[in-house]
Amino acid sequence: MTSTEYDLIVLGAGPVGENVADRAVQGGLSVVLVEHELVGGECSYWACMPSKALLRPAQVLRAARQVAGARQAVTGDLDVPAVLARRDEFASHWSDKGQAAWVASAGISLERGHGRITGPKEVTVTTPDGRETVLTARHAVAVSTGSAALVPDIEGLRAARPWTSREATSAKEAPASLTVIGGGVVGVEMATAYAGFGTRVTLISRSGLLDGMEPFAGEAVTKALREQGATVLLDTRTTRVTRDEAGVTVETGDGPTVTTEEVLVATGRTPRTGDIGLDAIGLTPGDWIETDDTMLVPGFDWLYAVGDVNRRALLTHQGKYQARAAGDVIAARAKGVPVEDAPWGVHVATADHTAVPQVTFTDPEVASVGLTAEAARAAGHDVRVVDYEMGGVAGASVRLDGYAGHARMVVDVRREVVLGVTFVGPEVGELLHAATIAVVGEVPLDRLWHAVPAYPTVSEIWLRLLEAYGRPSRAG
Numbered sequence: 001m002t003s004t005e006y007d008l009i010v011l012g013a014g015p016v017g018e019n020v021a022d023r024a025v026q027g028g029l030s031v032v033l034v035e036h037e038l039v040g041g042e043c044s045y046w047a048c049m050p051s052k053a054l055l056r057p058a059q060v061l062r063a064a065r066q067v068a069g070a071r072q073a074v075t076g077d078l079d080v081p082a083v084l085a086r087r088d089e090f091a092s093h094w095s096d097k098g099q100a101a102w103v104a105s106a107g108i109s110l111e112r113g114h115g116r117i118t119g120p121k122e123v124t125v126t127t128p129d130g131r132e133t134v135l136t137a138r139h140a141v142a143v144s145t146g147s148a149a150l151v152p153d154i155e156g157l158r159a160a161r162p163w164t165s166r167e168a169t170s171a172k173e174a175p176a177s178l179t180v181i182g183g184g185v186v187g188v189e190m191a192t193a194y195a196g197f198g199t200r201v202t203l204i205s206r207s208g209l210l211d212g213m214e215p216f217a218g219e220a221v222t223k224a225l226r227e228q229g230a231t232v233l234l235d236t237r238t239t240r241v242t243r244d245e246a247g248v249t250v251e252t253g254d255g256p257t258v259t260t261e262e263v264l265v266a267t268g269r270t271p272r273t274g275d276i277g278l279d280a281i282g283l284t285p286g287d288w289i290e291t292d293d294t295m296l297v298p299g300f301d302w303l304y305a306v307g308d309v310n311r312r313a314l315l316t317h318q319g320k321y322q323a324r325a326a327g328d329v330i331a332a333r334a335k336g337v338p339v340e341d342a343p344w345g346v347h348v349a350t351a352d353h354t355a356v357p358q359v360t361f362t363d364p365e366v367a368s369v370g371l372t373a374e375a376a377r378a379a380g381h382d383v384r385v386v387d388y389e390m391g392g393v394a395g396a397s398v399r400l401d402g403y404a405g406h407a408r409m410v411v412d413v414r415r416e417v418v419l420g421v422t423f424v425g426p427e428v429g430e431l432l433h434a435a436t437i438a439v440v441g442e443v444p445l446d447r448l449w450h451a452v453p454a455y456p457t458v459s460e461i462w463l464r465l466l467e468a469y470g471r472p473s474r475a476g
């Protein structure tokens with residue numbers, strides 16, 4: 001057993017842990033990252049990057065087929081093995097050599113093995129061959145152990161050895177048929193990807209698709225998936241799953257029974273906190289870890305939880321945003337310099353509450369930020385909703401023949417600022433950051449009129465939304 005001391009111990013080297021460590025080192029602290037699998041975490045190898053790599057080629061192909069002149073040149077089908085090979089590149093062939101090299105170049109120490117908190121400011125790391133290293137922190141421990149796929153308690157499901165997002169994003173070939181249980185983001189993205197490969201996809205959702213987003217988003221994705229050849233069963237409960245030599249059979253309470261080669265369970269996430277020593281410090285193993293806006297865990301002055309594990313927003317970009325605040329605040333507190341923790345200060349992740357951007361990479365894409373109309377009303381805002389069909393925008397019609405999309409802007413009528421925006425349409429993801437700036441900046445609508453979108457781009461949707469709202473006058 002060896003023992004070593006650092007200013008900060010970061011447990012989990014996913015995108016979030018890496019960023020906490022990097023900011024703290026830049027703030028002058030000594031930092032060790034503990035990782036028991038691959039440096040880079042879920043996002044790099046089994047989530048964001050491989051899933052987007054699986055989706056993009058079919059999206060490009062569909063787009064080319066939607067433009068006369070280009071369409072005539074598209075004479076072949078998707079080359080699925082080539083798509084999978086490109087995906088392998090994006091997943092770095094599941095090697096973390098490159099990311100480990102970056103960690104070293106950033107001046108961060110790396111301890112490989114399973115980390116458990118064994119006391120205040122103490123983490124014990126166990127290597128696969130059973131060696132133990134006790135790490136002690138002079139200032140803080142940051143937990144960024146992320147989340148894993150949740151396998152719900154459906155009869156027979158576990159025994160049927162379902163795919164989770166890990167198998168779906170790393171599959172070496174496309175199955176002939178696939179049932180997807182769950183109509184959230186993972187479910188609709190993977191259904192889109194595999195439908196694009198020619199897999200016979202059945203998506204089973206206990207509600208509509210993409211619950212929690214504007215209703216027209218899930219409706220558009222349902223329609224598109226059906227057009228792409230998938231069967232979409234809405235408001236359908238999965239009651240029992242069995243696997244035999246014929247494949248996996250999924251029974252539904254009130255709908256059909258489906259047999260396919262594989263089944264993907266995409267019903268949400270569970271925190272990776274079951275075996276990280278939370279009981280040693282009075283917290284409950286297996287729970288999400290609650291924090292304040294500086295990512296500090298209530299009741300502790302040395303324990304932080306950052307990224308998926310705190311359940312604030314299960315997205316890489318939002319976790320990295322938290323990580324910048326956390327790494328900086330840990331360094332500030334260690335050095336005794338003032339902490340700026342008022343809303344929108346440098347040491348807080350205020351945007352987590354009201355301005356989280358997200359792109360769902362289906363075809364059409366769904367891009368949203370801030371509050372939906374329903375959430376804004378529930379939060380007590382006096383709301384006006386402005387809708388616009390995006391096909392009417394010149395830039396959209398040039399981009400794709402028959403471009404179909406829908407935009408919604410949710411306005412706080414008392415302050416005349418934008419509370420939320422949702423775009424649904426081909427490649428709308430790239431429109432989102434303008435909306436995020438409007439929401440985070442609380443840009444008054446009368447000033448937004450002076451932000452002129454270039455002609456003919458899809459961004460002219462902004463002009464149309466503002467015109468539909470009506471021009472506010474400074475004179476009142």
Ligand SMILES: Cc1cc2nc3c(=O)[nH]c(=O)nc-3n(C[C@H](O)[C@H](O)[C@H](O)COP(=O)(O)OP(=O)(O)OC[C@H]3O[C@@H](n4cnc5c(N)ncnc54)[C@H](O)[C@@H]3O)c2cc1C
Pocket residue numbers: 011012013014015016017034035036037038039040041042043044046047048049051052113114115116144145146147165169186272275276306307308309313314315316317318319
């Ligand atoms: C299929 C899929 C697609 C996604 N696509 C997107 C997307 O397009 N955009 C987006 O923003 N988000 C996406 N997400 C969400 C995104 O993957 C997560 O929000 C992100 O990975 C969270 O980062 P993290 O660092 O908090 O956790 P993780 O990435 O889970 O990293 C945690 C790390 O901690 C390590 N670890 C855990 N416990 C221990 C321990 N005890 N000791 C040592 N190491 C430990 C793990 O091995 C892992 O490396 C997607 C998720 C899924 C499932």
Ligand SMILES: NC(=O)c1ccc[n+]([C@@H]2O[C@H](COP(=O)([O-])OP(=O)(O)OC[C@H]3O[C@@H](n4cnc5c(N)ncnc54)[C@H](O)[C@@H]3O)[C@@H](O)[C@H]2O)c1
Pocket residue numbers: 152153181182183184185186187189205206207210211238266267268269314315358359360361
């Ligand atoms: N493009 C992206 O940004 C992206 C892509 C994939 C995942 N993610 C993130 O990863 C996280 C996980 O995604 P996810 O799709 O697994 O979770 P999710 O929470 O988005 O969706 C889970 C779905 O499963 C359903 N469900 C839950 N329990 C069920 C049960 N017992 N039976 C049937 N259905 C059930 C829910 O009603 C919901 O529709 C999300 O929070 C998301 O933000 C992001």
